[in-house]
Amino acid sequence: MSGPPETTRSLPGPPPSGRGRLARRRDQAVALGWLVVVWNLLWGEINWANLAGGLLVGGTVLVFFPLPAVSFGGRLRPVALLVFAGRFVVELVSASLHIARIAVQPGYRPRGAIIAVQLRVTTDLNLALTAEAVSLVPGTLILEVDRESGTLYLHVLDTHGPADLEVARERTLALERRIVRAVGSAAELRRVETDASEKGTRP
Structure with a gap:
């Protein structure tokens, strides 16, 4: 036994x-x-x-x-970090002026929309940095983050049609690309650069 x-x-x-x-x-x-x-x-x-x-x-x-x-697991690139900071300040000022114009325009009621943006790099660090940077820009609000699929759900203010939604989506992906260029690994950088070259988008 x-x-x-x-x-x-x-x-x-x-x-x-x-x-x-x-x-x-x-x-x-x-x-x-x-x-x-x-x-x-x-x-x-x-x-x-x-x-x-x-x-x-x-x-x-x-x-x-x-x-x-x-x-x-990435690599800090000072030049790319400065480029990210400079472009972010420009977008911050531009979005602030746009929101200010909406606020003072008589009788204007902006329309909002919710879009889903799937990021190319789904690490927790990239999700957190991209979501934080997007939410700091006036007119854009993070509603939810799907960690499993790496998807951000955004509320975008002042949209007039599918073209505006596509612009907001591409703007978010461009922001992610600049973050990866600044602090991402070589493999992550290749992923976002390959996607950008295939779509023919500008940085």
């Missing part, structure tokens, strides 16, 4: 290596940097007080409300 089945005990794994700890700290630094950027954009002004406040709030969020570990 056989005895009771043996219970398998999981042995503790090896402590994280120095490279693993370094990668974890790098990911936390990237997350903190983005939180500081978002904090300053929400205030609408970059100054020492907002930078200090962003560091304090971002550090508090990372310590007391830790997010799931998101691996950063």
